Structure formats: C-alpha cells, structure tokens
Amino acid sequence: METIELNINGRKRTVHCLANATLVEVLREQFQLTGTHVGCDTSQCGACTVHVNGDAVKACTLLAARLNDATITTIEGLAQNEASHPMQKAFNECHGLQCGFCTPGMIMSAVDLVSKGGADSPAAIREGLSGNICRCTGYQNIVAAVVQGAAEMQEQSS
Ligand code: FES
Ligand code: FES
Incomplete structure (x- = not known):
C-alpha cells in the first residue's frame, strides 16, 4: 500500500492506495468524484479527463502513487462559489x-x-x-x- 498527499478540488487529502491504482479509481472509489467517467480504460476516449497541476490528462492511465503532492481538479471542482464555470x-x-x-x-x-x-x-x-x-x-x-x-x-x- 502507498500513501500520498493530493490537493483535490482545493482540499488536501491523504490517499492510501495500491501501487497500481489509477487516478480515476482513487477519485471515483475513495472520494466519490464520479463525474470523472471511465469509457475505455485505455487512454482513447477522454471521458476520464481531469486537470493535474493545471494540465488536462487522462486519469485512467495515470498511477495515483506517482502523483504525490499534485493538485487535481475534477469536473466537480470547476464551479466557483456555486456558480458554473x-x-x-x-x-x-x-x-x-x-x-x-x-x-x-x-x-x-x-x-x-x-x-x-x-x-x-x-x-x-x-x-x-x-x-x-x-x-x-x-x-x-x-x-x-x-x-x-x-x-x-x-x-x-x-
Ligand atoms: S477512460 Fe477512456 S481515456 Fe480514460
Ligand atoms: S457520448 Fe453522449 S453526449 Fe457524448
């Protein structure tokens, strides 16, 4: 089991995950951020796109354990002060x-x-x-x- 720190949608989070857990698995299964979808699991469809340190990336093929201290924004974090982006x-x-x-x-x-x-x-x-x-x-x-x-x-x- 790996332990990492992430900033997810403005909140610091401690994540415990398997070394082979993908970012999308962590977002959906540990934090119920199910707005990030899984369409293919092979980096083709883009349904799992989130921002990592300001760049759009496909979260289905990123290992969460490699992202210690990263800043993640998901679709749930895009709105500001309850106003849609x-x-x-x-x-x-x-x-x-x-x-x-x-x-x-x-x-x-x-x-x-x-x-x-x-x-x-x-x-x-x-x-x-x-x-x-x-x-x-x-x-x-x-x-x-x-x-x-x-x-x-x-x-x-x-
Ligand atoms: S789920 Fe299709 S690119 Fe990630
Ligand atoms: S896959 Fe249905 S709106 Fe794009």
Missing part, C-alpha cells in the same frame, strides 16, 4: 451534450485548451478535442459550446 454554462446553453457521458471530460479538455490559447477557431477546437470521443456524435454543438465558453472565459479574465 463559463464552459459548463456554454455546454448547457448550446446543448453541447446528448447522453452526457463524454461531457465532463470534454469540458475539462476544453478549459485546458482555451487556457493554453488553442481554441481560436472551430478547426483548432476540433483538433484540440480529438482525444475526446463523443459516442452520440454531437460534435457540432460541442464545438459551438467551446466557442462560446472560450469567449466567456476571455471576457472574465480581461
């Missing part, structure tokens, strides 16, 4: 989801993409989100949502 709001308003299974991962990837300046056109957004698969094939509205969310994020930061 602009990207969450945009997905809602643009109907950027159908069944919703891919949505948390899409939003976490989109926020990272926008933060790093990679969402300046619909084509760039499609490329930037190519690691996230939507089985409902709702890409048109997802791209529209990211365009709107990016504009609102930029407005908030200016």
Whole structure:
C-alpha cells in the first residue's frame, strides 16, 4: 500500500492506495468524484479527463502513487462559489451534450485548451478535442459550446 498527499478540488487529502491504482479509481472509489467517467480504460476516449497541476490528462492511465503532492481538479471542482464555470454554462446553453457521458471530460479538455490559447477557431477546437470521443456524435454543438465558453472565459479574465 502507498500513501500520498493530493490537493483535490482545493482540499488536501491523504490517499492510501495500491501501487497500481489509477487516478480515476482513487477519485471515483475513495472520494466519490464520479463525474470523472471511465469509457475505455485505455487512454482513447477522454471521458476520464481531469486537470493535474493545471494540465488536462487522462486519469485512467495515470498511477495515483506517482502523483504525490499534485493538485487535481475534477469536473466537480470547476464551479466557483456555486456558480458554473463559463464552459459548463456554454455546454448547457448550446446543448453541447446528448447522453452526457463524454461531457465532463470534454469540458475539462476544453478549459485546458482555451487556457493554453488553442481554441481560436472551430478547426483548432476540433483538433484540440480529438482525444475526446463523443459516442452520440454531437460534435457540432460541442464545438459551438467551446466557442462560446472560450469567449466567456476571455471576457472574465480581461
Ligand atoms: S477512460 Fe480514460 S481515456 Fe477512456
Ligand atoms: S453526449 Fe453522449 S457520448 Fe457524448
């Protein structure tokens, strides 16, 4: 058994886990952060995307024991002061989801993409989100949502 310290959604947490436990297992099973989904378990679908030290990563293939002292943000930690993040709001308003299974991962990837300046056109957004698969094939509205969310994020930061 390994023991590590993590900051998860702004709270310091001590984690006891097996050496081969993945981050998504720890988030879902120890902390009930079930907004982070598991679609493939093989780093293909992006449903498990969270932020680790500010970068979007696929939590199904990261060993939690390697992340001592990391800062983790999940979809549950994106809202601030009970107000939805602009990207969450945009997905809602643009109907950027159908069944919703891919949505948390899409939003976490989109926020990272926008933060790093990679969402300046619909084509760039499609490329930037190519690691996230939507089985409902709702890409048109997802791209529209990211365009709107990016504009609102930029407005908030200016
Ligand atoms: S569950 Fe991690 S990429 Fe699919
Ligand atoms: S909304 Fe169903 S998988 Fe994307």
